Amino acid sequence: MPGTHKGEVVGYGYVPDGFTTPLPAAQAARQGPVEAVRRIDLTVREGEILGFLGPNGAGKTTTLRMLTTLLAPTGGAATVAGCDLTTDPAGVRRACGYVAQSGGADPNIGVREELVTQGRLYRLTKDQAAVRAEELARDLGFADLLDRKVGALSGGRRRRLDIAMALTHGPKVLFLDEPTTGLDPGSRADLWDLIRRLRDAHGTTVFLTTHYLDEADALADRLVIVDKGVVVAEGTPGALKLRHGGSLDTTLQDTFLAITGRGPAPADATPVSV
């Protein structure tokens, strides 16, 4: 068993079957020994939509950032789309796309330019990138906005652009960090359809973190619930409801409460229709 020292906990992982098997480990944050992620072992199957659910501070974003090579884990092992995270980060980068919670497009630059630059960052030629930009804009429904500045896009469209940018190179795995936070109910429903379509049409594996239980319930094939840096439950929404809530009719909210002992997010997490 790995030991602990100075607040850094080395995670421990194993490689089971399944095409995509990310296994993040621990890292200590800069300001003193805060363990964002303690020990997380998990497996994601190819083509599945995995919901990573947990309260604030559970370590969801940190896990995502480790899996996308943005943050170096202090221990453990992970394989993303067949590439080892520590020995082949370049391979991981080529195989995955990442949409951060606040997106990543520069508001002062034009939509088309951002998309083309993104394509070229993924090593497409100038022409390929230009074609791909048009293609993505069409598929994701913002073709009419290609000549606008990114900052001019509304919430839902902006999120579609962020997703388009993450899909530029046709990644096998798409990591989404709280993709519908802050969006109106219509945009949320649209985005759910889009995510489902991506998986159905291209077989893209989707790994999404969320606070929204309705989103987890609607989208995820399987859920992994984390709390305080460790996995506390995992399974299909139905299985979790049965196991922890007593019946299939339990709401995911009650199931979640039963597992973690408290709610998933502060009061503003659930969208309210006016």
Add this chain to the structure above:
Amino acid sequence: MLLQDTALIYGRYLRQSLRSRFALLFGVLMPLLYLLFFGPLLTGLPLGGSGSSWQVLVPGLLLQLGLFGASYSGFTIIIEKSQGVVERMRVTPVRRLALLLGRVLRDATVFVFQAVLLVPAAVATGLRAPLGGILIGFVFVALLTVSLGSLSYAAAMKVDTSQEFGPLINAMTMPSMLLSGLMLPMTLAPAWLDALSHLMPFRYLVDAVRDAYVGSYTTVHMLYGVLVAVGLAVLAVTVGTRVFRTAGA
């Protein structure tokens, strides 16, 4: 691969700079004011060296342009961090060195451009210097910008808000300027100050450019200046690339 990546990043940031003509020209303002309102004060003074007071002042002004301009370039990265742009780029296969080099090369282009604007103004106020010397001056401005820009980006990647960043940079640029002899040559200084200024890398740069401005291209000053300028640039770019590779902010 590295060349293409750098060219891509350079192109993106250069386009951004070209969009704001005001920002492009604003940097020339401070050195221009010194040129117009401080320069004339020096014309009668014995400043040492073999050239006119303009050949002593203008090299200092050009390096001052690079010093103050490039030290603050990190601010743009702080903004980009908050917009998620830096992370978004780091997830792609783009080379980390290219992320830094593209940006500092853009800065070098902008500051050399401003230096090129400043020199004719200096000629108008009384500067006479050999063309070779002037070109060498531009090269030093470029190297200084690459060094300070890289360090500025590295510091900005580590810092979380611009409120922390501003004071940090402020605390370093003014003393650097004073201790390097950018305004007036350190040959005028008492021994203790002159000795202190030898610890400042910029001292060697300004001495080299002052020599170039009087046509002395093969002096010891020039040798030291080149060594320090290139050495500082290599060190700074190495540090900067490391930060882009490992930053977990």
